[in-house]
Amino acid sequence: MTEPTRAVAQGTFDLLHPGHIHYLEEAATYADELHVIVARRANVTHKEPPILSDRQRQETVGALGVVDAAHRGHPEDIFVPIEQIDPDVIVLGHDQHHDAAAISETLADRGIDCEIERASTREPSHDAELLSSRAIIDRILKQRG
Numbered sequence: 001m002t003e004p005t006r007a008v009a010q011g012t013f014d015l016l017h018p019g020h021i022h023y024l025e026e027a028a029t030y031a032d033e034l035h036v037i038v039a040r041r042a043n044v045t046h047k048e049p050p051i052l053s054d055r056q057r058q059e060t061v062g063a064l065g066v067v068d069a070a071h072r073g074h075p076e077d078i079f080v081p082i083e084q085i086d087p088d089v090i091v092l093g094h095d096q097h098h099d100a101a102a103i104s105e106t107l108a109d110r111g112i113d114c115e116i117e118r119a120s121t122r123e124p125s126h127d128a129e130l131l132s133s134r135a136i137i138d139r140i141l142k143q144r145g
């Protein structure tokens, strides 16, 4: 009996939208199981911090049918969950700022044998559709602020 293959996807996943679903559904096609690492608020430094707690974002992502397990990210070392999950493939998001080559190098240094893929972009399917947590927040502020 061969072990199920595992894919990892990751992100902040503050206010969920169809872009997240597109990314996770695509990431899930790379392996038998999809494991998602949800970024800790403290590690989201490249943009404004999420509105929702680490726990709420992890539990919401974990409830999605396409996700086999949602993990709260490690506070300091982003490769600790990778060592624990031991994935066959890491699927980067279409706009994620990580450099695939740099990740590959660290994986090799840490003896982790894992492919790296980049997911595609989901474009809006209608004018009013928002495919960004930030844009959803902006609309809330505009309409309710």
Ligand SMILES: Cc1cc2nc3c(=O)[nH]c(=O)nc-3n(C[C@H](O)[C@H](O)[C@H](O)COP(=O)(O)O)c2cc1C
Pocket (backbone or CB within 6 Å): 010, 011, 012, 013, 037, 038, 039, 040, 041, 043, 044, 045, 072, 073, 074, 075, 077, 078, 079, 080, 081, 082, 090, 092, 093, 095, 096, 097, 098, 103
């Ligand atoms: C291979 C990999 C492992 C990650 N592991 C963690 C982690 O352990 N802890 C964490 O807070 N964030 C982790 N992240 C999430 C990054 O912090 C996340 O990609 C970054 O916040 C960008 O998220 P965004 O796409 O939502 O902007 C990881 C990202 C990658 C690519």
Ligand SMILES: Nc1ncnc2c1ncn2[C@@H]1O[C@H](COP(=O)(O)OP(=O)(O)OP(=O)(O)O)[C@@H](O)[C@H]1O
Pocket (backbone or CB within 6 Å): 010, 011, 012, 013, 014, 018, 019, 020, 022, 023, 047, 092, 093, 094, 095, 096, 119, 120, 121, 122, 123, 131, 132, 133, 134, 135
């Ligand atoms: N429209 C989209 N199409 C495909 N993937 C997406 C889309 N929007 C977000 N993602 C992916 O979902 C993951 C989590 O993204 P994130 O939590 O940063 O959401 P976001 O809506 O992009 O946030 P923000 O609007 O604050 O930048 C990332 O890997 C990102 O590439």
